[in-house]
Amino acid sequence: MNVQDRNKKPKHKLKFNLFPNWCYEQEQIDLNHRSAKGWHLIEPGQHFHKYEQNSAIQYRYQMDFHNIEPEPERYEEIYAEQGWELLGSSQGWYYFRKPYDPLLPEEAYEIFTDTESVTALRKRWARTALLGTIGSFLIFFIGMYAFHLFPSWLTLIPLLLLGAELIYCFYSAFMIRHPKKHRNPKVACSVTLLYTIFLVVGILVFIYVKIAHIRTDFGHLHTIDAPIPAGIKNAVELDSFDIYLSDNYRMDFIITADASVCFAIRNEQGDTVFTATADNCHYPKHCITLKKGNYTAYFSDFTGSSAQVYYKFE
Amino acid sequence: MAIVSYPKTVIKEGIIIKKSEPISESYFYILLCLSKGPTHGYGIMQMTKQLTGGEVTIGSGTMYGATDNMLTKGWIEETFSEETGVEKKRLYRLTAKGFDVLDKEIRRLKRMIANTEEL
Numbered sequence: 001m002n003v004q005d006r007n008k009k010p011k012h013k014l015k016f017n018l019f020p021n022w023c024y025e026q027e028q029i030d031l032n033h034r035s036a037k038g039w040h041l042i043e044p045g046q047h048f049h050k051y052e053q054n055s056a057i058q059y060r061y062q063m064d065f066h067n068i069e070p071e072p073e074r075y076e077e078i079y080a081e082q083g084w085e086l087l088g089s090s091q092g093w094y095y096f097r098k099p100y101d102p103l104l105p106e107e108a109y110e111i112f113t114d115t116e117s118v119t120a121l122r123k124r125w126a127r128t129a130l131l132g133t134i135g136s137f138l139i140f141f142i143g144m145y146a147f148h149l150f151p152s153w154l155t156l157i158p159l160l161l162l163g164a165e166l167i168y169c170f171y172s173a174f175m176i177r178h179p180k181k182h183r184n185p186k187v188a189c190s191v192t193l194l195y196t197i198f199l200v201v202g203i204l205v206f207i208y209v210k211i212a213h214i215r216t217d218f219g220h221l222h223t224i225d226a227p228i229p230a231g232i233k234n235a236v237e238l239d240s241f242d243i244y245l246s247d248n249y250r251m252d253f254i255i256t257a258d259a260s261v262c263f264a265i266r267n268e269q270g271d272t273v274f275t276a277t278a279d280n281c282h283y284p285k286h287c288i289t290l291k292k293g294n295y296t297a298y299f300s301d302f303t304g305s306s307a308q309v310y311y312k313f314e
Numbered sequence: 315m316a317i318v319s320y321p322k323t324v325i326k327e328g329i330i331i332k333k334s335e336p337i338s339e340s341y342f343y344i345l346l347c348l349s350k351g352p353t354h355g356y357g358i359m360q361m362t363k364q365l366t367g368g369e370v371t372i373g374s375g376t377m378y379g380a381t382d383n384m385l386t387k388g389w390i391e392e393t394f395s396e397e398t399g400v401e402k403k404r405l406y407r408l409t410a411k412g413f414d415v416l417d418k419e420i421r422r423l424k425r426m427i428a429n430t431e432e433l
């Protein structure tokens with residue numbers, strides 16, 4: 001290596017890690033292949049791994065899993081004694097590397113040398129995945145209850161995401177205990193890819209829905225101080241507003257009047273989507289289904305002298 | 315992380331008996347190496363390799379799991395080297411409980427060999 005080469009900054013890159021946790025053996029093989037091509041893992045992450053380019057060396061990688069953090073000093077010491085360098089940990093997975101010597105057999109680069117310790121690792125991971133499944137299951141039920149109380153895209157999308165998480169956790173717990181079922185890493189990577197795409201799309205759709213709801217989220221206060229004759233034709237137009245997404249909305253609705261008054265919301269076609277006749281009423285969080293479009297609010301059939309209505313969408 | 319449980323208490327027909335269960339090869343060699351005196355993880359690995367002619371190796375993952383489990387069970391304990399002038403190294407020492415486990419395992423293995431030779 002000449003002086004010019006030494007002064008050069010090593011190249012780095014971030015790569016999305018497609019390997020699911022139950023395929024850690026395939027991930028190790030993949031890391032070894034990358035190292036043989038000159039790209040060495042230097043910083044493991046949950047989704048992205050950081051690699052450094054160096055063609056002068058080659059490493060062998062191994063992974064260990066602990067759901068309870070191991071005793072740091074003793075753990076590192078035992079690995080260091082056999083030449084393993086701890087790169088870091090992510091989600092309980094510990095990444096180690098050791099410079100590769102082609103004269104040594106591949107068995108010299110294994111950190112688990114008996115069936116019992118491999119089974120113990122799989123059990124640790126399966127236990128964690130099972131706890132994740134139970135946790136997701138409980139949160140999923142809370143989500144189902146929220147959806148039951150207010151059926152809307154706002155509650156349905158998180159429910160679907162939780163459902164995907166629940167299935168993924170359960171599948172992980174099952175797969176780590178059945179290593180023979182995941183011989184094909186491409187299938188495992190496709191599962192992770194689909195799961196990740198589903199999560200990303202789900203989150204983006206949720207943001208879109210939330211924005212659409214926020215745009216509708218404003219209060220309307222109207223006052224009438226004269227009687228209005230009966231009949232739709234005589235109805236007084238209060239205001240109009242836009243709905244940007246067809247969905248169920250929660251409406252806070254209050255009427256305060258000295259006589260009975262009719263309040264109505266109509267769509268562009270003139271169909272009444274909501275009506276209430278009262279002198280004093282309060283509907284907190286009233287559920288109303290509205291399609292995308294323009295709506296107009298009206299007052300009609302009022303015999304008194306003073307009426308006030310307040311409504312607000314959430 | 316329970317790989318082995320030894321000795322195991324079982325209740326058979328209302329009588330509590332102590333049942334000896336085999337321990338794994340790695341566990342056996344760790345206990346055997348430590349029976350010669352306190353040593354560190356690398357020392358155990360080297361001694362095992364030497365004793366078995368390279369047939370049995372104990373990798374770091376297996377070593378950590380086994381020592382962790384043995385420390386929890388009280389079969390071994392941690393100690394530090396008392397050499398002056400050098401960095402204090404973490405050593406493992408066999409406890410009385412550990413000696414007992416090893417002794418029972420050796421007797422079990424001897425019995426098995428004797429039984430095999432008898433037939």
